[in-house]
Amino acid sequence: MSGPVLLTGAAGRIGTWLRGGLPERGWAVRCLDVVPVADVRPGEEHVVADVTDLAAVVDATEGASAVVHMAGIASESTWPAISHANIEGTYCMLEAARRAGVRRVVLASSNHATGYTPRPAEGLLTEADAPPRPDTYYGVAKATMEALGSLYVDRYGMDVVCLRIGSAFEEPTTTRQLSTWLSPADSVSLVDAALKAPSPGFSVVWGVSDNTRRWWDLTAARALGYEPADDAEVYADALIEVHGEPDLTDPVHARVGGEYTTAEFDAENFEAGA
Numbered sequence: 001m002s003g004p005v006l007l008t009g010a011a012g013r014i015g016t017w018l019r020g021g022l023p024e025r026g027w028a029v030r031c032l033d034v035v036p037v038a039d040v041r042p043g044e045e046h047v048v049a050d051v052t053d054l055a056a057v058v059d060a061t062e063g064a065s066a067v068v069h070m071a072g073i074a075s076e077s078t079w080p081a082i083s084h085a086n087i088e089g090t091y092c093m094l095e096a097a098r099r100a101g102v103r104r105v106v107l108a109s110s111n112h113a114t115g116y117t118p119r120p121a122e123g124l125l126t127e128a129d130a131p132p133r134p135d136t137y138y139g140v141a142k143a144t145m146e147a148l149g150s151l152y153v154d155r156y157g158m159d160v161v162c163l164r165i166g167s168a169f170e171e172p173t174t175t176r177q178l179s180t181w182l183s184p185a186d187s188v189s190l191v192d193a194a195l196k197a198p199s200p201g202f203s204v205v206w207g208v209s210d211n212t213r214r215w216w217d218l219t220a221a222r223a224l225g226y227e228p229a230d231d232a233e234v235y236a237d238a239l240i241e242v243h244g245e246p247d248l249t250d251p252v253h254a255r256v257g258g259e260y261t262t263a264e265f266d267a268e269n270f271e272a273g274a
């Protein structure tokens with residue numbers, strides 16, 4: 001495959017990890033963000049653009065071998081803000097890929113696309129057992145992202161891999177994240193697998209590390225070639241000492257989307273300027 005990977009959201013947290021890890025796995029990176037990337041690295045290309053500017057992102061996608069779309073608002077916000085950046089932005093990136101002849105797109109979906117899905121009584125939750133069931137406007141935008149990806153696969157024969165990312169942080173900071181953590185290194189492994197998997201068609205996979213307390217199934221992600229190396233359990237003693245053992249009947253632990261399913265995330269708490 002020739003041409004760089006177009007990485008949107010390159011200035012963000014996961015984008016910064018990917019800029020570090022993807023070149024080590026053989027990928028040249030063209031960075032795109034609405035803000036300039038602070039620490040430009042050798043070999044990178046850079047574009048400052050808004051992902052909702054279709055003409056600009058078509059230009060930025062020309063000559064790329066694949067698109068990794070991470071840009072957007074990364075938590076709950078108002079409907080106008082979410083629908084513009086996260087729904088319009090995803091449409092523009094898929095459409096840019098189609099127009100530029102780029103066949104492979106990796107999308108940063110989220111567990112919040114299916115946040116109201118309950119924890120299974122036993123065993124691991126597969127993606128097939130967790131259809132869209134969003135917990136917020138943010139989750140609606142991620143469910144729409146998956147639907148748009150499905151459309152571009154069925155209509156145009158593209159390959160679109162949707163990563164339902166759990167909690168991507170340097171390290172877990174809550175007891176929920178003992179289950180949902182996706183480490184920086186595993187973020188790179190997952191995106192690399194999504195880029196390399198032969199003909200995945202439309203694929204939706206959980207994005208979590210191999211956490212001992214994980215309850216999201218990794219069979220589908222592993223089938224892409226994902227080989228997680230990290231386990232949040234190394235942080236368990238310290239977190240449990242501070243926060244106590246998780247109460248598995250609490251919505252924070254009993255639903256995929258955790259605290260996003262609680263009243264704290266009701267829309268009125270996210271009015272503009274709130």
Ligand SMILES: NC(=O)c1ccc[n+]([C@@H]2O[C@H](COP(=O)([O-])OP(=O)(O)OC[C@H]3O[C@@H](n4cnc5c(N)ncnc54)[C@H](O)[C@@H]3O)[C@@H](O)[C@H]2O)c1
Nearest residue numbers: 009011012013014034050051071072074108110165167168
């Ligand atoms: N971090 C997590 O735990 C997590 C979990 C699930 C899903 N995700 C998703 O992964 C992606 C990356 O998350 P992150 O934690 O790195 O977020 P982040 O906020 O650190 O980075 C997002 C980047 O997108 C850029 N951006 C925002 N709107 C843009 C626009 N209109 N045009 C161009 N660039 C724009 C921002 O400038 C920022 O650099 C997001 O789509 C997020 O929803 C993250």
